Amino acid sequence: MKQKRLYHNTSLCDGCGLCQLVCALEHCGQWNHYQSRIKIINDMEREAFYAVCCTQCEEAPCILTCLMNTIYKQPGSDITVRDLYHCIGCRACELACPFDAAVFDVIKEKVVNCDLCGGRPLCVEYCPKQALTYDYPGDQADKKRNQAALQRFGTSLLEVFKFSGKED
Known part of the structure; x- marks a missing residue:
């Protein structure tokens, strides 16, 4: 079974940075977004905000390059x-x-990454715009398809393909 992943909806994100502050407070005890394991990037050219955090790669390059085998x-x-x-x-x-x-943690002098708060990411819980979600990959794809159908047809994907049958 696939594992849950962290997803970011750029159309909902206003770049408030609360997710970064909550993350830093949880992991470092500091209200300092520089200590966060999630970064919100302001792409001024596209006028959008993007979240950057560990994607939990299946074949993680960080694991392969760790000199001390600690990842x-x-x-x-x-x-x-x-x-x-x-x-x-x-x-490395x-x-x-x-x-x-x-992310290099300047307090611990070690490199850290998003650990999804052990399966209950606080950044998702505290995101005021619900721009961050924690879902299974298939569920997220279904949500995107339903959202696209809603925008195009004015109804959910299930309603578009619903078969009503013949009336007698």
Whole structure:
């Protein structure tokens, strides 16, 4: 079964940054968005905000490049976690991340990533616009299809394809 993933809807996000502050407070005890494991990027050219955080890659490059073998997939959840006690802070994993989602924690002097708050991401819980969701990949695809049908036909996808049958 597929694992849940963090999704960001750019059309709902206003870039308030509350998700970053909640994340930093939870993981570092500081109300400082620079310590957050999720980053909100302001793309001024496209006039949109984008969330950047660990995508929990199946074949994670950070795991492969870790010199101390301190990054692994949590059994049962496939969340990418780090053993910070044995990490030497070399930052090789940070360079290997294709999404720029590995974050150097200046307090711990170690590289960290989004751990989905152990399966209950606080950034999702506190997002005032519901721009962040935590769903299964299939559920998210269904939501996007239904949203597209609603915009195009004015009704959900199920209603578009509903067969009413013949009346006698």
